[in-house]
Amino acid sequence: MRGLAITLSFGMGLLSLSQEIAWVRLVSFGHEGRPHAFAVVLVAFLLGIAVGALLGGRHCRGDGPLLPVVARILALAAVVDLGALRLAPWLMTSEPTAELAMLAPFLINREADTLWPLLALMLLIGACAAIKGMLFPIIHHLGSQSSQDGIGRSVSRVYVANVLGSALGPLLTGFVLLDVLTVDQVFVAVSLGAAALALLVTLQERPAPSAAAWRLPVVAVALGLLNLLHPAASLETIARLGGGTLRHLIQNKHGVVHVLAGSGGGDITLGNNVYDGRLNIDMRVNSNRLDRGYLLATLHPQPARVLVIGLSTGAWTQALAGMPGVERIDVVEINPAYLELVQRYPAVSAILKDPRVHIHIDDGRRWLKRQASERFDLVVMNTTFHWRAYVSLLLSTEYMQLVRSRLAPGGIFAFNTTGSLDAMLTASQVFADVVRYQNFAYASDRTMAKLPDALQRLQASRLPGGSAFAAELFASGELAEQLAHAPLERAGDYLARSQKPGAPPPEAITDLNLLTEYRHGRPPLQGRLQGWLPPTPLRP
Known part of the structure; x- marks a missing residue:
């Protein structure tokens, strides 16, 4: 059980901080690279983790088995991550759109105030963090229950594993994964990682879990694989919400470059969703x-x-x-x-x-x-x-x-x-x-x-x-x-x-x-x- 607790602690740190980097990329693109994008994600993430830890601590006070709870939370996290990726682009427009009004009409007032979509976006990010944050106290509880070396040493090992995973997540995602995967694929990878951990925990349950216990982890894996086949295209959605026909979109660890079709003055290039010139050198037009x-x-x-x-x-x-x-x-x-x-x-x-x-x-x-x-x-x-x-x-x-x-x-x-x-x-x-x-x-x-x-x-x-x-x-x-x-x-x-x-x-x-x-x-x-x-x- 101690080894499972350490594995879960490392895995949740890795997945949570990897997702935070993906959120920063997504929000920064949606908010045109403004300085507040990182702060928005960080505040939402920290508040979400804090709320999740409070909720997770309640599960440690009873005498019931914790592994089924952990499996359900992991599977829920995997599903919510995929849903958040689909919804987030509609909350990052400079002006409320018809689609946003249809999806969440309560977010828009008569003055078309864009503060409410921003708060809804932070709530969405916080929800993803909170679900994963629920696991932190439970994992520590699992590790201390099975330890023969004392609670202090057990907690320290689980905590170190979480720190290592949390440190590796941003490095791996920011410097490697975002250079070979799209933002959507990183989200799906995090979701599949959580679903895989849910399956692992289900396998460890004693006595053997019932067929019903496998349903949610299996559904989470299936949804993750389905999103690989039919990606959310979150950045493309945000780009199209700005107007125009999308010609090209290139992502890497340095940022996102996309091109919109231009009429007369050449195609329009945007770097991280902000105007970055036109593909035109004709001085009679001089659109550039x-x-x-x-x-x-x-x-x-x-x-x-x-x-x-x-x-x-x-x-x-x-x-x-x-x-x-x-x-x-x-x-x-x-x-x-x-x-x-x-x-x-x-x-x-x-x-x-x-x-x-x-x-x-x-x-x-x-x-x-x-x-x-x-x-x-x-x-x-x-x-x-x-x-x-x-x-x-x-x-x-x-x-x-x-x-x-x-x-x-x-x-x-x-x-x-x-x-x-x-x-x-x-x-x-x-x-x-x-x-x-x-x-x-x-x-x-x-x-x-x-x-x-x-x-x-x-x-x-x-x-x-x-x-x-x-x-x-x-x-x-x-x-x-x-x-x-x-x-x-x-x-x-x-x-x-x-x-x-x-x-x-x-x-x-x-x-x-x-x-x-x-x-x-x-x-x-x-x-x-x-x-x-x-x-x-x-x-x-």
Whole structure:
């Protein structure tokens, strides 16, 4: 019995924490990578485990056999996990849908408040954790009942087994399973694991269990196998709820990339369910706003070495590769799924065969830190929205100082502020000169101005199959002519005219204050916690 208790303790720790990682992936995708996603899952999980432990403790006070109880709880956990996976996507929409109204009309009020679906989601996560949490006190009770070495030693062994399983679960799931399995398959694997433990416990029952005792474990296994044949497609469901026709969806341990069909302006790419560019390089359409990249051709006379942080659709790298003077482009991309995506679209796949383009699968900041001897004429970063989790690491003062140290004399750092005044101010405090074009900041230690031959440089820019700009785009008032001659706006002027009365002034982002994510990003929990936050921006 002691060996069974240790096995169950290890198994439940492994399964529970594996499922928590899968929940984080699912909720983060559904909530567009906002910082609160992990906290939502963690709070729901901890509360669920606590409630489950209280309920499970009641079973230890009687004299009845505990193994049948354990088997039923394990089988119930397996079934509930599968049901939760089917229901969860409908609780993670930015606006309540008709399907949500049909499934749970009591969750929606007349103002279409999205707080209630969030609370329902937390309740769902907590229920999965609570059922498994019920087993923890029961398993300890089983271990202490059969121990000949004393209760203290028995409890410690069972507890250590649970700790080992809980430590292995996130490592196994986060670093291995999510690279070979989908989120749905991880949920099913957890469900089948619980069902298998239910069968194991049933086999250990003495006297031999009746036929009725096998029903629930067998049903749990059957449902798990059925879900392997007919997966829930949870991420696909969330993606389609956002609107549009889903073309591709690629999952790995780094995240989720999917593509929606676009009309006219190319297919739309989303990274972890947030807009990440369009698969289009036609400057007559300019749906990808590549003019922000081509502005660099009018500012730097000889951009021989270029660094791109973030591959995305490959459109920006393709545009930079066609600018006059470019000899080598290093691209750092953390998610190899984008390589698979680029291969599927001929308009951008040429960069994979261009000998000047070198793609590195790595974290952008880590890679840049390791290149102490490298110097780049251009560092271009069209990365994700400033309000998403961990993006401060690519917008902070410390990061910009690192970029500045890797620029060659006269080099330019161009990045997407995504409308963050904090990001623009941070660049202004690190670099001697910062100018703005649309939502991009262009930072350098030299004073930037349009080159005298800016128009000619744009005319010389190429794409596979011809010129980057059609002839009509050089007419007066058209895109290429404006890029070459329109005056630059200094960051200071932009910040002064953009400050709203009564709004907190912009502040420099640091690695410690997470300013854009928690204070000036999208309010967490649909704004419900905004009033609880400190009245002034957080400081390190």
